Amino acid sequence: MDPTTDNGPTGDPRDPRASLEALRAEISKAVVGQDPAVTGLVVALLCRGHVLLEGVPGVAKTLLVRALAASLELDTKRVQFTPDLMPSDVTGSLVYDARTTEFSFQPGPVFTNLLLADEINRTPPKTQSSLLEAMEERQVTVDGTPRPLPEPFLVAATQNPVEYEGTYPLPEAQLDRFLLKLTVPLPSRQDEIDVLTRHADGFNPRDLHAAGVRPVAGPTDLEAARAAVAKTSISPEITAYVVDVCRATRESPSLTLGVSPRGATALLSTARAWAWLTGRDYVTPDDVKALALPTLRHRVQLRPEAEMEGVTADSVITAILAHVPVPR
Numbered sequence: 001m002d003p004t005t006d007n008g009p010t011g012d013p014r015d016p017r018a019s020l021e022a023l024r025a026e027i028s029k030a031v032v033g034q035d036p037a038v039t040g041l042v043v044a045l046l047c048r049g050h051v052l053l054e055g056v057p058g059v060a061k062t063l064l065v066r067a068l069a070a071s072l073e074l075d076t077k078r079v080q081f082t083p084d085l086m087p088s089d090v091t092g093s094l095v096y097d098a099r100t101t102e103f104s105f106q107p108g109p110v111f112t113n114l115l116l117a118d119e120i121n122r123t124p125p126k127t128q129s130s131l132l133e134a135m136e137e138r139q140v141t142v143d144g145t146p147r148p149l150p151e152p153f154l155v156a157a158t159q160n161p162v163e164y165e166g167t168y169p170l171p172e173a174q175l176d177r178f179l180l181k182l183t184v185p186l187p188s189r190q191d192e193i194d195v196l197t198r199h200a201d202g203f204n205p206r207d208l209h210a211a212g213v214r215p216v217a218g219p220t221d222l223e224a225a226r227a228a229v230a231k232t233s234i235s236p237e238i239t240a241y242v243v244d245v246c247r248a249t250r251e252s253p254s255l256t257l258g259v260s261p262r263g264a265t266a267l268l269s270t271a272r273a274w275a276w277l278t279g280r281d282y283v284t285p286d287d288v289k290a291l292a293l294p295t296l297r298h299r300v301q302l303r304p305e306a307e308m309e310g311v312t313a314d315s316v317i318t319a320i321l322a323h324v325p326v327p328r
Contacts, residue, residue: 045152063205
């Protein structure tokens with residue numbers, strides 16, 4: 001068999017771009033009309049980053065992540081965040097064994113490849129912060145002992161808009177740990193018709209296997225794809241353009257908090273991954289513009305007076321992209 005046409009998740013080496021395209025196609029078997037969010041999840045996988053999905057209840061945020069997990073040959077776990085969830089319920093804890101009279105570590109659900117943190121803003125800050133070390137250092141420290149997490153490791157968190165009652169907005173330090181913040185909008189009329197038609201034909205969102213969703217990529221494919229992304233060239237002009245865009249957010253009169261150097265690094269990484277996904281081995285200014293909103297929108301903070309006037313983070317970033325000179 002030609003290795004470039006082998007679509008098995010852990011088969012012989014093949015075109016890594018084709019495996020990621022197959023992943024996007026597989027997710028579409030379960031999720032209708034959310035292509036930007038699907039692409040964002042794939043970009044995060046390529047960049048070893050985490051994703052925050054925000055949208056009102058019922059727009060398939062959880063289904064989107066579950067479909068991603070079903071399309072990957074990776075271990076996955078789900079945590080439903082609630083007001084009474086404790087940090088140890090996420091990271092794990094020491095458990096006393098009466099037979100051996102010793103304490104042993106019982107790993108929590110964070111010890112997985114893909115963690116679905118469902119409704120992360122429903123739990124208090126103490127439990128939210130339990131993910132900080134895992135997301136940044138890719139390890140969990142319990143009783144002074146660091147324990148590494150599996151590789152690859154990705155947190156896909158969902159949240160309802162913060163104006164809903166009973167939510168705890170994520171602090172800036174934790175928001176900055178997410179590579180992308182993807183908004184999941186209500187579907188268009190035709191997409192909603194398609195969703196209802198699928199359900200009328202017997203689609204069960206709780207049984208993705210019956211819907212035909214199968215693993216089409218695995219750790220080997222991801223490593224090959226990441227290696228290919230790392231070879232995508234970035235000119236000094238593009239690097240300077242990313243810096244100029246991020247510095248402009250720090251000077252915007254509508255913002256009290258601009259994008260940090262970590263955010264600039266994230267934008268360069270996501271633009272690089274997007275350039276590779278679209279079939280190029282070099283980054284253009286359009287790649288930077290395409291990923292600027294999902295990469296930067298959660299890293300800035302609006303002034304209260306600007307927020308009262310209806311200004312949004314997206315509108316500020318869009319205006320900055322329109323005014324910062326584009327390299328030729």
